[in-house]
Amino acid sequence: MSAREAIAATLSRIEAIDPGLGAFTALTRERALARAGAVDRGEVTGPLAGTPFAVKNLFDVAGLPTLAGSRINRERPPATRDAFLIRQLEAAGAILVGALNMGEYAYDFTGENIHDGPSRNPHDLTRMTGGSSGGSGAAAGAGLVPLTLGSDTNGSIRVPSAFCGVFGLKPTFGRLSRAGTFPFVASFDHLGPMGLSVAGIAAAYDAMQGRDADDHWQADRPVEPTLPGLDAEGDLRVAVAGGYFARNAAPEALAAVRLAAEALGATGTVELPEAARARASAYVISAAEGAALHLDRLRTRAAEFDPATRDRLIAGAMIPAIWVQKAQRFRRWYREQVLALFEEVDLILAPSTPFRAPRLGQTTMIVDGREIPLRPNIGLFTQPISFIGLPVAAVPVRPEPGLPLGVQIIAAPWREDLALRAARRLERAGIAAAPVAAL
Template sequence: MATSTPTSASEIAKAVSSGRLSASEVIEATLARIVQHDPVLNAFTDVTADRARAKAREVDAAIEAGKNAGPLAGVPFAVKNLFDVKGISTRAGSKINRDLPPASRDATLIERLERAGAVLVGALNMGEYAYDFTGENVHDGPSRNPHDPTRMTGGSSGGSGSAVGGALVPVALGSDTNGSIRVPASFCGIFGLKPTYGRLSRARSFPFVASLDHVGPFARSVRDLALAYDTMQGPDADDAACTARAVEPTAPLLAENIGGLRIALAGGWFQTNLFPEAVEAVARVAKALGAARVIDIPEAERARAAAYVITTTEGASLHLDRLRKRPNDFDPAVRDRLIAGAMVPATLVDRAQKFRRWYRTKLLEIFKSVDLLIAAATPCVAPKLGQVNFVLDGVEMPVRANIGIHTQPISFVGLPVVAVPVPLEPMPIGVQLIAPPWREDIALRAAYALERMGAVATLSPRGL
């Protein structure tokens, strides 16, 4: 954005609501920054400039008329291109979906953000059908890391991570099935929230694995993350998983003392397969929060395996017709995983689901004695684009299969997580703050405390 334009959502909303800046000025500065930097980042697949200008004029008119334009007045945001945007085909990172008719209505979360005064500026690059951890889309090209454009953003919400990390927008939406919010947050050095399963509506977003899919925001600060999250809360009859919980505001709680929280490190599986930078990041966060206790999470490795089984079989079921009719229009890596999923025996799926229920019970028991768990978000900083393997302790490991090694056992049972960025050199890396179900407020309060202490922070993009 222009130097005179704030880069945080809360500051933009304050400036616009007070009349110090117009929403139109903010949006023009945002569109100019996208034009300037997106050719490097490749974060956007669609820029909705006309729509954004029209919405900004609405916000300005409301303020001129003395009305409250909302808590996100004039704040630009963008969404992963699996969210329906009226007038645009919902491509979900694929070639096939481009043949769909344009969406006739926005996704619920877009509607809620715009009712709060936010302004949609476009749709963002992503891994095909969200089955991706790298951010390398074969149809649209890879999204690129704002701290080093030769590196991955992570996926599948790679464009979201790139757009927020590159300060093109202060807020973006993504989805997380096995780690697709937390991985880009980690690699791009920003904050990301994967809420409790069912907390935020997925209505009018393209699914991947219905029993695992979450949606949530990215932001450059904890306050912005909480403001966006609070705006989107609330039941929605259009999403069967999101019909029961009332709005539970978190932004007013951020400054509450966290001294009474029982905080521990996730042990066992979560302390294995880590590069030195991930070990250092976890240690910094644990020290800042005064956490020394380590709690072993039983059978986390099996949870990851079961998550793979459920992911690949549910995903295959969703795409069977496309696999039959247009196999050559898939990313070959995605296609082959889906075909493999279609051949998994039903007995294994049944075992995975039964184990899932057992594992959730065990984790809920752990949360009787602890309020927050700390774990690495990714095993390493962002790999180079195109990198196939990395070597840890002399062992060669496939990059794509192991980026989400520490996120899958958490989303598998729907726990809320805030990914916080530790600003290491030369690249940032994220840490997961994992809370009990429906306690996003705990993870956000801890993240805010870390941010105030300077233990975590979003840096200015280094690669632009």
């Protein structure tokens, strides 16, 4: 099959299945077919040649307004240039086929969207994808494309990876350029790949590395490919996060971690000190920075926001500076404590979410016999990790038949290679897998 035929088939499948799934908000049909033609003619080569991918609609896509899940942004002029990461993937031969649904302005853990409708979980269409990269999880989980891009400020790659049963990578803060994407919280925003295999997300991650002069927050790191060492042998020192990460979770979420731990030969537990305060700090900083970003829109067009986003942002606008400053100072302290753990271990395992995908519209959850509010607790285990920018490979695990769960494989800064290597071992052992949903 030629690349053009394959891309045409991909587009047809999306058109047939997506109306019931809600993953896509735009298709880039013409450019995708043109690009596929270039692959067929040998004008475009590379490790990802012909691989279709789609991006959360906060990425700039030339010719489309950058929605970021909002109604207000529909009035923006079309982007004149693709985001850096899209350019990198296409330089490696991948083919962009569309833009994906997301929670409004990325301030979301559910994948619900009042403007575009919810993205639906491909394994059970009545359930949430998780968010805010909900369309990215749905499109990959349904096998509409093998590779998607998402963003992760407090868990927005890792949560939908868990709920939709796909692999995800949240790289180290500052690793990948954020230029050409709509921001949320400058202190925590990350971008990364999601997909059906570890090799697939590793190849995409490798292709997206590289310095971008347009991103002033990007770290000055060399390109450090992960694919060549993905199947490397050798011991990995693995521990399970205890304490905070072993409480307030459904038994099956902890069972998923145990399965991964046994397969990786984990030797004990470590405690990330004051993880609850880390999450609280991330919560305060996110609300304040998000509110500052959107203040003008809140002043003039508040009624056009999703109410759930608007009410949190307006509350965030009223946060005293003192609270944010203390949270940022705590961040420094917490970072030093957690980095010290990596002197003894290479990787730390923790659940991605406390439970499986809830039903769409659900607002509370029973965990440990207690009813807890749903939205704020979905990110319970992801926020303390992105708070200090650690790289995480999120792997889908099913400890029993049913909807998937996720395990975070957390590494020291800049050691995405180790997190992906462990993810690959779990994939080879059959512990982690992303079977395409039957739709």
